[in-house]
Amino acid sequence: MSKYxxxxxxxxxxxxxxxxxxxxxxxKLNTNENPYSPSSEVLDAxxxxxxxxxxxxxxxxxxxxxxxxxxxxxxxxxxxFIGNGSDEILAFIFQALLNKEAPVLFPxxxxxxxPAYCSxxxxxxKRIPLDKKLNINLEDYLINNGGIIFPNPNAPxxxxxxxxxxxxxxxxxxxxxxxxxxxxxxxxxxxAVKLINQYKNLVITQSFSKSRSLAGIRLGCAFANxxxxxxxxxxxNSFNSYPIDRLAQVAGVKAIQDENYFNLTRIxxxxxxxxxxxxxxxxxxxxxxxxxxxxxxxxxxxxxxxxFNKLREAGVLVRHFNEPERISQFLRITIGTxxxxxxxxxxxxxxx
Amino acid sequence: MSKYxxxxxxxxxxxxxxxxxxxxxxxKLNTNENPYSPSSEVLDAxxxxxxxxxxxxxxxxxxxxxxxxxxxxxxxxxxxFIGNGSDEILAFIFQALLNKEAPVLFPxxxxxxxPAYCSxxxxxxKRIPLDKKLNINLEDYLINNGGIIFPNPNAPxxxxxxxxxxxxxxxxxxxxxxxxxxxxxxxxxxxAVKLINQYKNLVITQSFSKSRSLAGIRLGCAFANxxxxxxxxxxxNSFNSYPIDRLAQVAGVKAIQDENYFNLTRIxxxxxxxxxxxxxxxxxxxxxxxxxxxxxxxxxxxxxxxxFNKLREAGVLVRHFNEPERISQFLRITIGTxxxxxxxxxxxxxxx
Numbered sequence: 001m002s003k004y005x006x007x008x009x010x011x012x013x014x015x016x017x018x019x020x021x022x023x024x025x026x027x028k029l030n031t032n033e034n035p036y037s038p039s040s041e042v043l044d045a046x047x048x049x050x051x052x053x054x055x056x057x058x059x060x061x062x063x064x065x066x067x068x069x070x071x072x073x074x075x076x077x078x079x080x081f082i083g084n085g086s087d088e089i090l091a092f093i094f095q096a097l098l099n100k101e102a103p104v105l106f107p108x109x110x111x112x113x114x115p116a117y118c119s120x121x122x123x124x125x126k127r128i129p130l131d132k133k134l135n136i137n138l139e140d141y142l143i144n145n146g147g148i149i150f151p152n153p154n155a156p157x158x159x160x161x162x163x164x165x166x167x168x169x170x171x172x173x174x175x176x177x178x179x180x181x182x183x184x185x186x187x188x189x190x191x192a193v194k195l196i197n198q199y200k201n202l203v204i205t206q207s208f209s210k211s212r213s214l215a216g217i218r219l220g221c222a223f224a225n226x227x228x229x230x231x232x233x234x235x236x237n238s239f240n241s242y243p244i245d246r247l248a249q250v251a252g253v254k255a256i257q258d259e260n261y262f263n264l265t266r267i268x269x270x271x272x273x274x275x276x277x278x279x280x281x282x283x284x285x286x287x288x289x290x291x292x293x294x295x296x297x298x299x300x301x302x303x304x305x306x307x308f309n310k311l312r313e314a315g316v317l318v319r320h321f322n323e324p325e326r327i328s329q330f331l332r333i334t335i336g337t338x339x340x341x342x343x344x345x346x347x348x349x350x351x352x
Numbered sequence: 353m354s355k356y357x358x359x360x361x362x363x364x365x366x367x368x369x370x371x372x373x374x375x376x377x378x379x380k381l382n383t384n385e386n387p388y389s390p391s392s393e394v395l396d397a398x399x400x401x402x403x404x405x406x407x408x409x410x411x412x413x414x415x416x417x418x419x420x421x422x423x424x425x426x427x428x429x430x431x432x433f434i435g436n437g438s439d440e441i442l443a444f445i446f447q448a449l450l451n452k453e454a455p456v457l458f459p460x461x462x463x464x465x466x467p468a469y470c471s472x473x474x475x476x477x478k479r480i481p482l483d484k485k486l487n488i489n490l491e492d493y494l495i496n497n498g499g500i501i502f503p504n505p506n507a508p509x510x511x512x513x514x515x516x517x518x519x520x521x522x523x524x525x526x527x528x529x530x531x532x533x534x535x536x537x538x539x540x541x542x543x544a545v546k547l548i549n550q551y552k553n554l555v556i557t558q559s560f561s562k563s564r565s566l567a568g569i570r571l572g573c574a575f576a577n578x579x580x581x582x583x584x585x586x587x588x589n590s591f592n593s594y595p596i597d598r599l600a601q602v603a604g605v606k607a608i609q610d611e612n613y614f615n616l617t618r619i620x621x622x623x624x625x626x627x628x629x630x631x632x633x634x635x636x637x638x639x640x641x642x643x644x645x646x647x648x649x650x651x652x653x654x655x656x657x658x659x660f661n662k663l664r665e666a667g668v669l670v671r672h673f674n675e676p677e678r679i680s681q682f683l684r685i686t687i688g689t690x691x692x693x694x695x696x697x698x699x700x701x702x703x704x
Contacts, residue, residue, distance in 0.1 A: 002579035004529050004553055006451035014589030017412055028408075037404030046599070050398045052389030054568035054603075056380075057372055057561070084436050087592045099358035120590040177356050201356055209409070216406035216598035227354035237366030238472040240439045246568035247398070247599055251406075 008122070015116040018319050026315030027344060029334040032184070032294050034213040034269070036337070038251070039261040042214070045254040046247050058246040065249050068256040069221055073193050078226040081233065082252075084243045086183055086207040086220030089232070091117055092239075093149075093203060093222070096231040097177045099123045100146030107136055109327055111155050111181065134288060134296075134327075135159055138169045149179040153189045156321065156332040158290030160189035167192075170199045177228065179203045186211035186262075187335075188270050189291030193223055200225045210293055211266050212255040217248050269293050273335045279345045283352060298329045302352060307331065310351040316344060360474070367468040370671050378667030379696060381686040384536070384646050386565040386621070388689070391613040394566070394606040401602045410598040417601050420608040421573055425545050430578040433585065434604075436595045438535055438559040438572030441584070443469055444591075445501075445555060445574070448583040449529045451475045452498030459488050461679055463507050463533065486640060486648075486679075487511055490521045501531040505541045508673065508684040510642030512541035519544075522551045529580065531555045538563035538618050539625070539687075541643035545575055552577045562645055563618050564607040569600050621645050621687050628685070628693045635701060650681045654704060659683065662703040668696060 001010065018031035037043070062082040070077050083089035094117035098104040106114045108127035118125045124146070131137045134157045141148050148169070153160040170178055182204055185191045193204055203224040209215035222232065236243065244252075255262070277287045277295060284300045298304060308320045308331060319332040335341070353362065370383035389395070414434040422429050435441035446469035450456040458466045460479035470477045476498070483489045486509045493500050500521070505512040522530055534556055537543045545556055555576040561567035574584065588595065596604075607614070625647060629639045632649055640648045650656060660672045660683060671684040687693070 002552075002583065003527075004449055004580060005583045006448055008451065009448050009583045009586050012586045012590045014586050015593060016589075017409075017593040020409055020411060031409055033409065034407045036407065038406050043402050043406070046402045047399050050395050050402070054390050054395070055386045055388065055565040057369075057383055057385065057567040058570070059372060060369055084595060085592055087594070091591045096358055096361050097356055099360065116590045120587070175355075200354075213407040215409040215594075218410070218594060218597040228356060231354065231357045231361045234361050234364045234366055235472070237368075238364045238468045239443045240437060241367060241369040242439070242567075242570060243436060245570040245597070245600065248597065 015113045030317040030319045032334045033215050036265040038213040039258040041258045042251050042254040045250045049250045060241050062244050065252040068253045081222040083220045085218040086205045089222045092232050092235045095121050096235045098147035102146035104147040105145045106149045147177045151181040153291035157296045158292040160291030163190045177201050183207040184292035187293045196223050219252050272338045272341045276341045293335045304329045314347050367465045382669040382671045384686045385567050388617040390565040391610040393610045394603050397602045397606040398599050412593050414596050417604040420605045433574040435572045437570040438557045441574045444584050444587045447473050448587045450499035454496050454498035456499040457497045458501045499529045503533040505643040509648045510644040512643030515542045529553045535559040536644035539645045548575050571600050624690045624693045625687045631697045645687045656681045666699050
């Protein structure tokens with residue numbers, strides 16, 4: 001606290017990311033990173049661009065990357081926004097599109113950065129409880145609101161909503177923006193990108209951190225009607241003209257273009273998730289149905305914090321959330337390679 | 353305009369960066385980039401880090417880079433903040449430290465992103481006119497204020513203030529934050545970093561884009577008392593936990609450590625500036641005294657826009673500002689290599 005701080009600084013409740021351990025860890029399964037390297041085409045393209053031209057500013061509009069994404073998703077470049085990770089884009093969305101008179105709505109159990117953005121921009125919000133099975137019930141969102149946002153699949157539960165349900169919500173909620181945070185969509189959840197041209201109030205965010213194996217490079221994108229993209233551009237150009245560096249731009253283009261590698265790795269992860277689910281059930285865990293590269297699970301009799309700590313001692317890092325109390329017995333486990341999951345199961349068996 | 357926009361979006365006046373031409377340009381002297389490649393140690397370090405570990409999130413605290421900067425400037429890591437370009441840091445500073453009851457003060461002719469930040473965060477500001485010779489007169493800032501910010505050297509004039517003058521201001525203005533934007537400081541202006549431990553209300557921002565030849569990588573830093581750094585961290589952690597990617601972090605460390613290359617290139621640029629100043633005087637230009645990697649100059653009889661356009665036709669890009677009217681006869685010219693400056697002079701002679 002200091003007399004030099006603006007009022008806003010004191011009121012903030014910053015987001016706490018998962019631990020990035022400095023010491024050696026046997027299995028890092030706590031921040032939903034991809035177990036596979038980025039595509040070799042991505043690595044080669046970065047190396048080729050690591051040259052004298054790094055002295056020059058990057059393209060402030062990331063046009064080549066927008067073009068690659070436009071081709072991939074069958075959209076126009078004007079429907080696309082690029083950010084320094086999807087977290088930056090979500091911040092811009094809260095500031096540009098969710099800061100209204102009525103409260104923005106999001107699930108009570110969801111990505112915990114959403115309330116942090118609300119405190120940053122002084123935005124009113126209302127948490128809508130998940131149902132008893134920890135599902136998002138979209139009928140509960142049909143109330144007065146200044147916008148709706150949820151991840152699909154939801155985090156940390158991993159449970160997906162269908163595009164039919166999302167389209168139904170869009171038809172019944174046309175007066176405010178609906179944001180679908182698709183950070184984990186590529187691991188078996190259906191994307192709503194196909195609805196972008198039909199609904200003027202739909203925004204979809206995606207990340208290169210998970211399914212494109214590029215958490216280390218910071219890259220995200222959003223899709224929406226061009227009026228909404230224009231709002232994000234206005235914020236961006238009042239904040240930082242050149243948010244995406246030259247290497248991230250070429251990495252992003254190649255990551256989108258190398259579709260074979262993308263499909264190969266995400267299918268392997270989906271298979272490893274199915275294996276893990278099956279094995280966990282055998283040792284008395286309950287597992288929520290996941291459309292993500294993680295699962296949310298609780299043991300029928302053993303305490304989550306005890307399991308968490310024993311795994312930590314054995315060199316296995318998973319994620320535990322103290323709050324809210326409803327999920328305090330759950331652990332969120334990132335899906336690694338099949339070998340990672342086999343190791344995890346054998347350590348879990350020893351621990352239990 | 354769209355009914356889905358927040359009020360803030362409509363009121364914004366985004367910053368317009370200098371043109372990043374898509375076509376081939378003979379001499380690009382419009383955005384103050386460094387004419388020299390980044391250090392080969394920087395390029396090698398980026399290539400070495402371009403590997404499977406890009407699948408993992410970067411260190412959210414950029415500790416290695418803070419350590420390199422702490423050693424270099426003889427500061428503690430707690431005095432250092434790292435951002436995705438110094439523009440991002442300036443945005444955080446406006447939000448965290450300059451958003452007060454009283455207006456923030458900055459020169460009427462200065463970096464035009466400052467009023468854009470004020471519109472983004474709804475901050476009151478007052479422009480303090482430069483004196484007749486386009487100098488910042490710091491006595492004019494000794495009025496009720498919610499903070500003071502100016503670049504040193506100033507942009508686009510290039511004119512530096514002495515550290516004695518800055519210290520005098522700090523002694524007379526202790527109730528609000530004083531921000532010195534040192535984006536161009538390494539080209540012959542004295543840095544105020546040595547005052548960080550003495551003044552609790554001093555913030556200094558620096559950039560890797562200019563003197564470290566890394567405009568393409570997006571990296572900036574700030575130095576201040578740890579209470580002020582804590583305010584910036586709280587904003588950052590409510591906005592984007594991982595703003596600096598893995599490659600930028602290693603690039604930054606090597607750029608700071610390769611001091612020989614840094615000194616070699618900035619001295620060459622200072623020499624090329626002196627050459628350009630001398631030559632311009634010979635062909636009837638007036639040149640403001642510069643402590644930056646650019647000069648601000650006007651011809652005694654020829655119109656600036658005509659010169660600008662003729663240079664553009666000859667493949668030479670410089671920067672012209674229409675506003676305010678007081679500087680509409682000036683051109684801002686980035687300093688390149690000695691050969692670039694010789695080419696420029698011979699083209700200018702032909703053009704005039």
